[in-house]
Amino acid sequence: MTLPFQLRQTPLTAFNVSRGGRMVPFAGYEMPVQFADGVLKEHLHCRVAAGLFDVSHMGQVILRPRTGRSEDAALALERLVPVDVLGLKPGRQRYGLFTADDGGILDDLMIANRGDHLFLVVNAACKAQDVAHLRAHLGKDCEIEELTDRALIALQGPDAEAALAALAPEVAEMHFMEVADINLLGTPCIVARAGYTGEDGYEISVPADRAAALAEALLSDSRVRPVGLGARDSLRLESGLCLYGHDIDATTTPAQGALEWAIQKVRRRGGARAGGFPGAEIILEELATGASRRRVGLRIEGRAPIREGTELFAAEVGGEPVGQVTSGGFGPSVNAPVALAHVPTELSSTDTPLFAEVRGKRLRVFVSPLPFIKQRYKRY
Template identity: 55%
Template sequence: MTAASAPSAVLLHTPLNALHLELGARMVPFAGYSMPVQYPAGLMAEHLHTRASAGLFDVSHMGQLRLVGADAAAAFESLMPVDVIGLGLHKQRYGLLLNDEGGILDDLMFVNRGEDLFVIVNGACKAADIAHLQARIGQRCEVIPMPEQALLALQGPQAVTALARLAPGVAQLVFMTGGHFELAGARCYVTRSGYTGEDGFEISVPATQAEALARALLAQPEVQPIGLGARNSLRLEAGLCLYGNDLDTGTTPVEAGLTWAIQKARRAGGEREGGFPGAARVLAQLADLSGAAGVLTRRRVGLVALERVPVREHTELQTEAGERIGEVCSGLLGPSVNQPVAMAYVRADQAALGTRLQAIVRGKAVPMQVAAMPFIPNRYYRG
């Protein structure tokens, strides 16, 4: 999901547009689409319902595509600091498309389905991503966009209860695995994943059958519709990045704190070390995680406000002595943690847990402290 949007352009509609309007959604421009930001219950109620039960999200604005061919895994791996070749059948992984300076073009999810690599990219980036893939690896594999597919996310501790009524087999999936299932008469591909920090599923469904599936899910007693507003607050509490806010083409995976997404095989000394765009810079930063060598100059951190003042993106951060050392990239009052939380990029020597900083909000210094993420424990189902 990305914050980028073009309100001046003609907005596209997802296959669930009529259903959103029927449910009383407030629609806003997002990534070139008209999307529901909230329903009549409101953002706070939707957020808390997802944490307690199950929420249904329309994420059909995101891009879905297939990479097909015997060389697809090796080709895709050449664009990312991620192990694609070693990914098992129906296993899912988080990936990062990098530019030649090691900056992040997009973050994405992909699954090895055997017959293809199934890739999900951010809505506002999808046209550029597809062009990038065609240009860089289009000679090595087929890059096939899937505009005929919609995408639904069912998230929360009761998501498995609700979805298993339609297809009992989904309960056998564990976090970051997928499979083919029939749901409400539609042939779907389901992964046990999502972007809320909760257990849940993402469902690729033919666009023509998406509304019927959404209605079948909303008919389950646990499930309520959830808009983009709560999706944003849920992902921030879970410490998850939003492309366009927390990630961009000028930020490397190491600066972004996404080193966990760089598997051992692609690191220094690994069997397929480097070989991705910007590898020299990224591997040098990996070797300097402390920032002592001056190669890694800034890092993404979690922050909690020590006063009850929400601190929004682009807010300046200073040391307690008044020296500017960074900027907030995402921030709000976390509904579940009931305190202001934020993510920010700060100078590497100010990134240690417990470091006291101050945010300048309307000319007033708000005390903040570097804190561990996620702000609320993740509840992914690992079996």
């Protein structure tokens, strides 16, 4: 029997609707693309105060070592990611990538050391595939559990600390990429000081049945406004962060994605645990010698946004396309169009002029350093 396709709901779907969210399908879920304020105002509010995002569609996965020794889970996961997991201290998280045998990126994720286990947050559209991948390769060493009974709330912006500290003062002491057990409204939550906006803030994993109460409590602070996926996208784009499936995907290697920083020395050639992940040979060779193309930022001379899929040319007239825009839109905080693109490495240095073909016109763009805005993480 084939059942009609139905969008999945998050523990906060009803809450999002009650708050006036304009609901759209996203990665199989019914998600708010915006609230009454609209994308532009939600974006700007998040940069000057605080925004609350429902990101419960993302996958939350626990990796528990069967031996009971946490380093065994770390070493097991290192077989799938080119990341120093073993060196990650308890209570810390870092960015990682699942790679494929051909060097492509299967997904990007956050990896947290939770003491006796690892806690992963993966992309919604990839989570079924990621969990299957983990089970197939690490099932012998780790118990793999997808947490389907939890919501994920992001609280982002310069007022995020004050708003969350009103419920739990100890969150003010956390630093960027720290992860802790925090009691919020009497409920044990997992709180990470991290996010996807370029702002300081938190991501809060909360039991599903307490998610709406927590969101209500946070929104009762007048500095906090609900923000939809539209502004989430423009915020991450301005801060130069990749969106999986767009800026990086299975046909993009880490070096092509300009993600060398995510591969620590210990996993590179000459490191104590060099290689040992899918595609290591290709990926590490590219780290040493460079890739043929590279993800870059583009700054645009005019006011016209340049969207995903737009072709890039080396000259104003004629020639074949040399690259393509992978994410593009208007950056409300920089008050100008911004884009990410893949270009040949020889055209990837800052200020290289290129031309983007929009509605038959070639518009002048320049390779730009990333991020487009100053990131404001609380590192120290």
